[in-house]
Amino acid sequence: LNFCKTIILAASVWSASALSAGPLNYVAVIKEKHLGDHETWKKILFYGPNFYFHERSLVDAPGFFMSPIGDDHPEEELIATVEGMLKPVGSEKPDQHPQCRHPRRLKWILEQHIVEPSDLPPVVCQDYIDWLAGKHYDGISLVFSSSYPNNPSSLFGHTFMRMHRIATEQKSALLDDAINFTAFPDADDPLTYTVKGLFGRYPGYFSFTPYYLKVQEYSNADSRDLWEYRLNFSEDELEAVLHLLWELGPHRINYFYFDDNCSAVIEYFLQAAKPSLQLTGYQYWVIPSDTVKAVRRADGSQLVQSVAYRPSALTRFLQAYLRLNREAQEIVERILDQNDDSLATKLLMEQSIEARTQIVDVCLEGIEYFERLAGSKEASEYKDLRFRLLKMRTGLPTLTVPVIETPATEAPDIGHDSSRIGLSIGRSDHDNSFVDWHWRPALHDKLSNNSGFAAGLGIDFFDVNLRSEKSSETGNVRTYVPYFSPLSILSLPVIASYLRKPAWTLKFVSEDRLEWDVETMGMRDDKGFVARHRYVYTKVGIGQTWSLLPQHVLLYSMAALSAGDRHGISKGFFWEPSVLLGGLITMTENAKLSFTGESSAEKSAVTAYNVRHSLEVDTMVQLKKNHEFRMSGKASSRRYTETKVGYLWYF
């Protein structure tokens, strides 16, 4: 990116003007050419449809706009902007002049010849010029940080941007810069945090930091893999990125969970810098991997030039560990488990120099991961061991650590889309038949094809099932919501058994349990339906996984506890401990089978333990990306069975 160019632009601005004769007719030009509604102009102002399909700016800070109604009337904003640009520099600091505050707008206004450079009063934007100094870039990447099981803070991933410094000036990627949009929350408890976030009560701002800080943050502190999508941006468009950043810098965009989040704002940002892009649209829900997919598809799939992968501390450790032979792996395990520096020395001295070097390296990677070493944080638990290993390592040969070429998961853009709807038909006890409508805006369940997603991680957000059931006895129809879950997470770690990460689940559920009622010994009701009791509860479970045939057969067991409210014959609070055993079998890349057996004991203040056993079997066959066929069967000891087949479409 060319600093000289900016100087020339500035110079032409200075040299101009004063001479400009007569009132300018820019208002007429704007109105005649409908420039206020020009797509690029609206992109520069971050205009987009809101929840009610009304188009307005995403930016919430009034200071971003020149007109008091500029967030809602792009033409007014354009007229006010041009008026401001033409205003002579007054007593205030020149840097406060609209020409200095809005370089992105200025560039476009000149491109459109609404005014000519010679019309503009000369202004020296010293702060801006200073700010640009040294910012020479030749590329931009969209960076996706993966979602990662066992780290609830990274369920949906995150996106930000990396600016590539001109290679002749700086070779190291770590010395590049990052542009990030994020919320600045003020609460520390999850509930407040979530509620405030849902309703846009946190301000979001852009920040600009060295890329190494992001790498430390994501790769080391959070242990999340990074994917970098290098985008095809011209020199002009890269310059526009800086213009925009300067323009938006101080202004607040309220951060909404659903739509105005990091990902959506980055989509707006990219298309404001490169107006030929159209990434945004009416969207009630934007998640980071959707942004990656949108970028992948943009410009006839020409926008992304290349994809790079940066492994997290965990991936680095695991890959290095898996490269060792079994004997060396065992030594690594002993050293890290025992955490005794003299034992480590003894074990290592028995090894050949080559093996010793490898083992020390893997142990150091392991400590880096376990201790979440980032920044200048010191190791605490492994302090002495790390010190000893580092010291020993200095006496061993310098080896090039192999570059990790095979990421732990495939690139996020190749996965199935996030939202899905489905239609199934089925049959329950006594030949009652039903039709199920299914909708789920995000993201991925254990049965879907894993490509592009972390293996063994299921995140279902806002999962809804609507059922119409017809009684075989009476012909009556009833419609109800048998299952709704605002969030359910299932994490089945498939990574090296050595780490012994727990399997866990967390679910918020409202479900109708269909079963013969023990309390009334009820048969079907007079309308011909099985009794239906609503349970609203939270379920947490923790357990273990066994990878029997890696990549193919995964078994897990968990102990869980559900607690909540039931609306049966006896109403009120209930709790229900349970144990479950499950399996996930990946038959081919496109077909999976899962089974879950669970025994539970429901208890409330007024009832004794009610024991249930249930078994569920599900199968999935992926017809092609985004299209799945599913079949499932359920049976319970409470004399209820159900089978269904259906089709799911991801979009």
Add this chain to the structure above:
Amino acid sequence: MKMNSKNVLALLAGSALVFSAHAFSAEGKKAKKGKKPAAPAGEAAPAADAAAPAPAGDAAPASGSGDTAVADKAAPAKHRAPYGMAGCGLGSIVIKSNGKGAQIGAGFLNVTGVQTFGISTGSSNCKISKDDFAQREQEVFMEANLASVEQDSARGQGEHLAAFGDMLGCGQETDVSQLGEVAKSHHAEIFNSQDSKQVLSQFKALIKSDERLAKSCVRA
């Protein structure tokens, strides 16, 4: 598993070639006193930053409540907005982690990036000389990458060590591997202290005493 429950991951008290866009949060409204964003510095930002915050109106430092109030005064009129990013971006940065609660909330909200590190900056204008600037840049780099550089140094090579060499201007590939050898053979001396500034000066002293690196690493 072996997670450290300490809230503060690391405290970066140098100056940085960093700034954050929220540096002028003056928006003519809404700056409630005493409401502190959790992630950005606020309570944590130490004043070890030698570059004093710039005067109000120029670059009001980040998001602590007091600062916001100052910035407010600077832009009283509703539409007299602040402009641009913070000065040329020298400021202090703080890396800290929020509590577990916020981390979990953050996961649901997709605002990851805040929950682990809040990076906040003070800011100053650009009246700092080029040499000081390079020095500051190096200090921040070392503070932010100390553990990684230490590990790379023991191995004699690695991305963080190479980036450090790049920052010092050590031009050729061979210079970088020479840097690796120096780092490795003097590891104990360099990392004798866990204070990043001392590590940096120790490291640079060794580079200057190496005949070849003294010539090539021009910013050491």
